[in-house]
Amino acid sequence: MAAARGNPRILAFVCSWHPMAAADNAGADGRSYGTATAIVPVDCAGVVSAAAILRAFSSDVDGVLIAACGSGDCHYSNGNESCERVVQETRDLMGLAGLAPQRLRLDLSSDVDGGRFVALLDEFAVELAGLNGRAGRERPAPSRSAGKKPAKASKAKATARKKPAKAKRAATKKTATGKRTSRKKSVAAGKKPAKASKAKAAARKKPAARAKRKR
Amino acid sequence: MFEKAIRETKAYYCLECGICTGSCPVSRLNPQYSPRIMVERALLDDDETMLSEREVWDCLTCGTCSARCPSTVDFNEFTRAMRIGARESGFEGVDTHAGILRALMELEARRRGRRDISWVADDLRVSSRGKVLFFTGCLPYYGVVFSELGVDTVGMANSTIRLMNACGVRPVVSRDERCCGHDLYWTGDRDSFKKLARKNLKMIEESGARTVVFACPECYAMFSQIYPKFVGKIGFDMMHISEFLVSHVESGRLSFGEKESRVTYQDPCRLGRFLGVYEEPRALLGSVPGLELAEMPRVRSEALCCGSSAWVGCTRINKSIQLERLSEAADTGATTLVTSCPKCNIHLSCAAKDKDTDGGIEISFLTDVLSDALAGGTES
Numbered sequence: 233m234a235a236a237r238g239n240p241r242i243l244a245f246v247c248s249w250h251p252m253a254a255a256d257n258a259g260a261d262g263r264s265y266g267t268a269t270a271i272v273p274v275d276c277a278g279v280v281s282a283a284a285i286l287r288a289f290s291s292d293v294d295g296v297l298i299a300a301c302g303s304g305d306c307h308y309s310n311g312n313e314s315c316e317r318v319v320q321e322t323r324d325l326m327g328l329a330g331l332a333p334q335r336l337r338l339d340l341s342s343d344v345d346g347g348r349f350v351a352l353l354d355e356f357a358v359e360l361a362g363l364n365g366r367a368g369r370e371r372p373a374p375s376r377s378a379g380k381k382p383a384k385a386s387k388a389k390a391t392a393r394k395k396p397a398k399a400k401r402a403a404t405k406k407t408a409t410g411k412r413t414s415r416k417k418s419v420a421a422g423k424k425p426a427k428a429s430k431a432k433a434a435a436r437k438k439p440a441a442r443a444k445r446k447r
Numbered sequence: 448m449f450e451k452a453i454r455e456t457k458a459y460y461c462l463e464c465g466i467c468t469g470s471c472p473v474s475r476l477n478p479q480y481s482p483r484i485m486v487e488r489a490l491l492d493d494d495e496t497m498l499s500e501r502e503v504w505d506c507l508t509c510g511t512c513s514a515r516c517p518s519t520v521d522f523n524e525f526t527r528a529m530r531i532g533a534r535e536s537g538f539e540g541v542d543t544h545a546g547i548l549r550a551l552m553e554l555e556a557r558r559r560g561r562r563d564i565s566w567v568a569d570d571l572r573v574s575s576r577g578k579v580l581f582f583t584g585c586l587p588y589y590g591v592v593f594s595e596l597g598v599d600t601v602g603m604a605n606s607t608i609r610l611m612n613a614c615g616v617r618p619v620v621s622r623d624e625r626c627c628g629h630d631l632y633w634t635g636d637r638d639s640f641k642k643l644a645r646k647n648l649k650m651i652e653e654s655g656a657r658t659v660v661f662a663c664p665e666c667y668a669m670f671s672q673i674y675p676k677f678v679g680k681i682g683f684d685m686m687h688i689s690e691f692l693v694s695h696v697e698s699g700r701l702s703f704g705e706k707e708s709r710v711t712y713q714d715p716c717r718l719g720r721f722l723g724v725y726e727e728p729r730a731l732l733g734s735v736p737g738l739e740l741a742e743m744p745r746v747r748s749e750a751l752c753c754g755s756s757a758w759v760g761c762t763r764i765n766k767s768i769q770l771e772r773l774s775e776a777a778d779t780g781a782t783t784l785v786t787s788c789p790k791c792n793i794h795l796s797c798a799a800k801d802k803d804t805d806g807g808i809e810i811s812f813l814t815d816v817l818s819d820a821l822a823g824g825t826e827s
């Protein structure tokens with residue numbers, strides 16, 4: 233379920249490797265998150281520029297999440313590290329501009345568990361809801377009336393319904409390149425999170441080996 | 448399409464003499480680029496095709512051509528009109544630094560929120576309301592973006608406040624300040640520029656300030672020359688920090704200690720050709736005992752631009768201009784190149800670092816040099 237208080241607008245830049253697999257799995261598992269969350273898949277978290285993040289805030293989003301692969305697991309060797317630098321610089325600039333730096337969150341994780349991904353978004357939404365209206369510094373989030381809820385729920389369901397197809401496609405693609413073979417299993421497992429997450433845990437181990445091969 | 452611009456910039460008086468192109472530092476390095484031909488093409492109604500060309504974004508808006516044009520064609524405004532037209536047709540220049548500075552300016556134009564001013568050094572005195580306001584501009588932001596160049600723009604803001612304090616003035620540093628809109632104005636983003644201008648004027652009104660002091664010539668030029676065109680008469684006095692300090696040196700309130708060194712001075716386009724402030728920075732440097740000013744061959748209205756402007760388009764051409772200026776500065780035998788514009792400081796330092804120039808000259812900001820001399824003065 234999305235954040236209880238309000239429905240903050242979150243723009244999530246999601247790396248197309250591990251984190252996007254987590255997002256896809258969330259869909260495959262039929263999980264839902266805030267309807268005001270937009271996911272922008274990116275080739276690598278390293279391509280997200282400070283300008284892109286600041287522009288998001290110019291367009292009145294409440295928070296920006298960047299989901300990157302965990303340490304040592306970047307498919308392009310150091311995209312997640314350069315992303316960390318960009319995030320630090322952007323946070324400094326945000327602070328100077330009077331925007332709470334907590335509005336920009338970086339998640340470094342190679343966990344492809346859909347539940348974790350949704351929990352991450354929900355937790356961020358709760359934090360953002362808490363920030364709004366603070367000390368008159370921030371623009372208050374537009375209040376969303378309870379009346380809108382049914383629409384929200386059905387939209388979330390629609391998204392969830394659409395996702396498995398996409399997830400499968402992504403899985404096939406990734407299998408074809410010889411990576412994360414267990415992804416297929418986890419998608420096939422569909423609504424059996426317990427079993428799936430074990431398979432995913434195994435999958436998580438792989439990237440380390442990959443990183444070695446790269447050099 | 449360009450009729451209004453042609454009328455306002457007096458382009459129809461163009462004699463086709465080519466003095467502009469002959470004066471232009473960009474044309475010298477890039478034969479494709481010619482202000483004269485651009486004016487001609489606009490007069491011949493060829494403006495539509497012109498808008499998509501990259502030359503629209505090549506001008507430094509340094510004002511050298513306009514300063515020399517026998518018909519006083521305002522080529523800067525002409526460039527701006529082209530850029531507005533280009534943007535409206537969907538063409539953009541290439542933002543430098545991956546657009547981070549432009550994104551910041553747009554953010555300041557669009558969002559509410561108050562700036563954090565905790566960068567002000569603890570030993571300095573500032574206030575939230577008062578008669579004199581120090582407009583800090585983008586200095587705090589540049590401190591984050593350009594720290595890798597070793598350019599300390601926050602230090603520049605602090606040394607400006609330190610000097611004002613030494614004059615017995617406790618300036619207002621406002622949390623409601625915004626970017627002055629200079630770069631958005633010159634790259635053709637009218638709407639964001641106007642938003643910023645309105646916010647700044649409201650901020651100054653609320654601060655109760657009667658005088659606004661600028662450390663950045665771009666902000667100063669915007670407030671004194673451009674804002675009035677859009678908002679009418681400005682109800683407060685404006686001055687560059689060099690003008691402010693000179694008046695205090697003259698009245699004997701401010702004096703400096705001994706500082707042995709040989710320096711040269713870069714006239715910023717905005718402070719010099721735009722605003723005609725040539726003597727005050729020199730007078731200040733001259734008032735520091737032991738400081739010797741060695742002039743470069745091209746100074747005052749003839750000064751060579753620092754090579755880049757408005758955070759759009761920084762190419763081989765721009766770098767070459769910067770290196771040319773740096774070697775001119777080094778040839779004076781000076782150990783320090785003093786600038787009174789934070790951006791000259793940034794761009795020239797960038798070129799020095801980028802090209803790893805040997806026999807390099809140190810690049811310092813005017814208020815940093817003066818505030819150092821101030822410390823010497825208190826000691827003696």
Ligand code: SF4
Binds near residue numbers: 462486520
């Ligand atoms: S200097 Fe002036 S008159 Fe001469 S070509 Fe350029 S714009 Fe025309």
Ligand code: SF4
Binds near residue numbers: 471507523
């Ligand atoms: S303003 Fe400067 S850069 Fe632009 S055309 Fe004139 S001389 Fe060249």
Ligand code: SF4
Binds near residue numbers: 765793794795
């Ligand atoms: S000279 Fe350096 S700092 Fe200036 S715009 Fe070019 S790259 Fe940026």
